[in-house]
Amino acid sequence: MPNRPTDAAEAPGPVTGLRAGPATDVRIINHFNSQEAAARYAGNRPQSHGRVLGLVESILGAALPVERALDVGCGTGHSTVALLPLARSVVGLDSSRFMLAQAAQAPAIAYRSGYAEALPFARSSFDLVTVCSAYHWFDQEKFLQEAARVLRGGGWLVLYKVGSTGKIANNAGFDTWKREVFRTRYPKAQRNDEVLTEEKAIGFGFHDVARERLTHCVRHTLNEYVDNLLTHSSLIGAMDRQQESVAETRRWLRQELGPYFGQGSADFIHEDWVHLLRRDLSASECSG
Numbered sequence: 241m242p243n244r245p246t247d248a249a250e251a252p253g254p255v256t257g258l259r260a261g262p263a264t265d266v267r268i269i270n271h272f273n274s275q276e277a278a279a280r281y282a283g284n285r286p287q288s289h290g291r292v293l294g295l296v297e298s299i300l301g302a303a304l305p306v307e308r309a310l311d312v313g314c315g316t317g318h319s320t321v322a323l324l325p326l327a328r329s330v331v332g333l334d335s336s337r338f339m340l341a342q343a344a345q346a347p348a349i350a351y352r353s354g355y356a357e358a359l360p361f362a363r364s365s366f367d368l369v370t371v372c373s374a375y376h377w378f379d380q381e382k383f384l385q386e387a388a389r390v391l392r393g394g395g396w397l398v399l400y401k402v403g404s405t406g407k408i409a410n411n412a413g414f415d416t417w418k419r420e421v422f423r424t425r426y427p428k429a430q431r432n433d434e435v436l437t438e439e440k441a442i443g444f445g446f447h448d449v450a451r452e453r454l455t456h457c458v459r460h461t462l463n464e465y466v467d468n469l470l471t472h473s474s475l476i477g478a479m480d481r482q483q484e485s486v487a488e489t490r491r492w493l494r495q496e497l498g499p500y501f502g503q504g505s506a507d508f509i510h511e512d513w514v515h516l517l518r519r520d521l522s523a524s525e526c527s528g
């Protein structure tokens with residue numbers, strides 16, 4: 241049977257989901273490290289990866305498809321499958337064996353268990369490295385060092401984020417509810433949302449190619465939206481801390497959100513972003 245995830249015990253780096261954050265002393269927990277969270281993520285997280293990677297395709301044009309791509313923090317493979325039009329073969333890597341166990345299979349995809357901060361691959365193994373909705377969970381400096389090592393000179397690094405909880409079009413009341421009620425009950429999980437500056441990227445051997453923000457509109461039913469929210473780290477975190485069960489959380493969300501779904505559905509505006517970088521050639525690659 242091809243492409244099953246390898247044993248988590250093989251992965252280098254930390255063995256628990258808990259680690260100290262790099263810049264501040266925050267404790268970053270991997271909220272995707274349980275069977276229940278992984279199953280909900282695989283089934284209910286909306287996927288707009290293709291839209292963002294389509295933009296990357298239009299920028300890179302004739303350079304695609306590349307031979308080998310790596311998707312770091314691949315989760316249940318939504319971002320890995322979306323890479324297939326851009327690469328002949330793709331490796332998805334994640335530190336949660338539960339997420340990997342749910343990952344979508346395809347002949348050109350292989351999954352590995354491992355950590356972004358200690359990538360289990362040789363120098364210059366990939367032409368393209370992507371990270372979708374996971375960079376904020378990494379020790380970013382260690383990851384950037386590793387990304388520069390496993391990418392060939394002239395290879396590309398794509399950091400992007402999809403899956404915002406969104407805003408309801410023309411509904412300021414929803415924004416207020418989200419800010420004052422939802423975020424009070426479910427504060428954002430500890431993460432590192434620092435934006436990678438051009439100056440910092442240069443220090444790791446990368447230069448900026450493009451930065452874009454993309455918005456799109458999606459009609460969600462109440463149930464779809466509630467199921468989507470139940471895949472987010474802030475809610476998983478609250479449930480992990482055993483403050484409430486999934487059923488209780490779902491009941492509270494349905495009750496609170498019902499009035500915003502008067503016609504059975506509501507139109508949401510979601511925002512995604514992408515940061516495309518290129519790895520510089522090293523001195524040895526120039527002379528070769």
Ligand SMILES: C[S@@+](CC[C@H](N)C(=O)[O-])C[C@H]1O[C@@H](n2cnc3c(N)ncnc32)[C@H](O)[C@@H]1O
Binds near residue numbers: 317335
């Ligand atoms: C929000 S999910 C994103 C999954 C996928 N990229 C997608 O777009 O659906 C974040 C993923 O990052 C993984 N992750 C968190 N910290 C990690 C680390 N240090 N190394 C590797 N994976 C990590 C989690 O296990 C989780 O699967």
